[in-house]
Amino acid sequence: MLLLGLLSACGTYTFHGTVLDPPSTAPDFTLTDHNGQPWSLSQQRGKVVLLFFGFTSCPDICPTAMSTMSGVHRKLGKDAEHIQVVFVTLDPERDTQERLAGYTTGFNPTFMGLYGTQAELDTVIKAYGVTAIRRELPNSGLQYTIDHSPFIYVIDQQGIMRELLQDGIPIDDMVSDIRYLVRNGGA
């Protein structure tokens, strides 16, 4: 506590993820949300956005990240009102609106699933430097998988990309980072 106090007194806070230096505005994009409505990043100003790219058939990495974000949301308590967790599908072929809705809200009712055409998604994927490679799995009932980056992009209330989180970082550290962003605006 004392240490925290000292740190905040100095005006510096050390993030636990990969910090983007210098921080820059997260690329804006518009996709369709799981309610069928247009969803733009620029409309989320005032909220800390946690952005994750994945696919709902993914049994391990994606549910682990989503479950982590669900834990972060729960631990944030009232501060969670100021965050928005977003899951962007990398698998528009299998991830229908209905499927995304069931999937994302299953982790937390406030989580939002986004989809679009492959071309729309490709633009976002490129803008965020996400790796997403479809690979056939002839020996699996899954038929194909999508190799992808495991990052959670943390975008502050001003739309600035602040850090990349990933599993392995203790959940309390993630909570601390997000809480800091919620309480300190975009400053």
Add this chain to the structure above:
Amino acid sequence: MSRLLLVVVLMSALVLSACGATATAGTKIGSLEVSGVWARPSTGGSGGMHGDSGATMNGAAYLQVRNTGSTADRLIKATSDIAEMVELHTVVREGDVMKMEPVEAIDVPANGEAILKPGGFHIMLLGLKQELKVGEKFTITLQFEQAGTVEVEAEVRSE
């Protein structure tokens, strides 16, 4: 009276074991002991891979196998009535990319253990036939190359 006490003690033990992740007693087969079997709750419905809703979900189960014997073994197959297909998978990280790969078997070294956990080896449940709800249990049958076949109970929990 003493019978009532016994029931109370047993029930408390059950409650305790349900709460602790590591408190669950293992299932033994030969020199192997399988413990800590769990799966995440499913999200987004069920109904088989070819269900009308198109909302069928996959899941993953995790566990540990301890081998107290001096012979190495391998987990070569897993089956469960809860899913249309069950496969053994692992996750490989290459740079900043996570790749999921089916594997033929998971090694259980002599005097060692195999750990199936998020981000690594897992039992993939393809096409869940029913929702996995927190607190519920379901059966997985594991087939080991040396030790043979054993049924274990997986607990559904969020972490």
